[in-house]
Amino acid sequence: MEITAQMVKELRERSGAGMMECKKALTQNNGDMDASIEWLRKQGLAKADKKADRVAAEGRIVLAQDAGKGVLVEINSETDFVAKDANFLGFADNVAKAALGVADVEALKSAAYASGGTVEEARAAVIAKVGENVQIRRMVRIDSANTVAGYLHGGRIGVLVELKGGSADLARGLAMHIAAMNPPHIAEKDVPAEFIAKEKEIELAKMSEKDKSKPVEILEKIISGKINKIINDVTLVGQPYVLDTNETVGNVLKKEGAEVIAFHRLVVGEGIEKVVEDYAAEVMKQAGLA
The missing domain is CATH 1.10.8.10 (Ubiquitin-associated (UBA) domain)
Structure with a gap:
């Protein structure tokens, strides 16, 4: 047939x-x-x-780099125990290497796996070995002629940075900073206008009636000062550099004649709703005691 x-x-x-x-x-x-x-x-x-329908919110972020290419992949398991299993770790490392040559997760599934077959076939095999749902959830990549640096923190946080100018050491330091401080944006120009407008509204509402009665130009200066501080908090260049807190990231970049073009930060399980079982409450309920 x-x-x-x-x-x-x-x-x-x-x-x-x-x-x-x-x-x-x-x-x-x-x-x-x-x-x-x-x-x-x-x-x-x-x-x-x-x-397949079990929630897989544990796992690892894995990193692979080759010249100007860098890729981060989030691979999930149901428990942290399996995330430390040798079968899972070997699978994750091989998936990261395969991801260097593809554009997205769907292409990654059909990519060639190191020991033969496809990544998707290897995923099914590792599920059979570890006895848990294993998912390749997402990936991000940078492919550039600029300096590309990656950093992993405990296998749970991964960062990729593209740096124009500067050095490889600076790029790695910035990746460590981003892992620690999680800036939403690179610079002020990247902050949405609606976010700034909302913050201005909030700051104005927080002011006393006495301050609100001040001349418009003084009021604007007060509000601008508060907004500038908020913008520094939410931008990479405005934050104190974790490797030298006496300097902002922006000052460090300026001294080295460098510019951050892009960055990606992944955290294991972020955005996945985890089901928290309250077994004590469930037993009490079944026993008619709650």
Whole structure:
């Protein structure tokens, strides 16, 4: 019986196994979908299906660099225990290397894996080994003729920086700063106008009636001073540099004739809603005591 691409796709969706495993299962079972699923389960390759709806909010950020290329990938597991497992760590490192050659997560899934097959097939295999849902959630990359530096903090925070001018040491120092201080923007020009307008409104509302009665030009100076401080807090160049808190990042860049063109910062699990189980409350409820 001819095994079509549509059959392989359907089996992949139903089982969660890799494309090559699905094709082999269908070939072994003459195209019978149910028998192929059973065959995959016996091989331990259909476990991913049962775990696909579990929340995977732990994991690691992994980094790979090559000349002017840098990439960060977030790979999630259900527990921190599995995030430290050798199978998971080996998979994560290989995925980072594969990510250097692709543009996004979808392309990464079909990229070649170091030991053979695709990244998606390797993901299904690692799920079978560790017994948890494993997801490649997102990736960011920089490909530039400028200096590109990466920094990982404990495998949970990752930063990429593109620096024009300056040095590799400065770029790495800035990556460490961004990991620690998490600036939302590079410079004042990147701060949305609506954010500044809202902050002005808030600062004005906080002022006393006595201050509000001052001449308009003085009032404007007071408000501008407060807004400038807020802008410094939310911009990379305005923050005190973590490696030399006597200087702002902007001053350090100026001294070295450098400019930050772009940066990315990823944190494991950010934006994922975690389900917190209160087992004590649940037991009390079941026992009619709550």
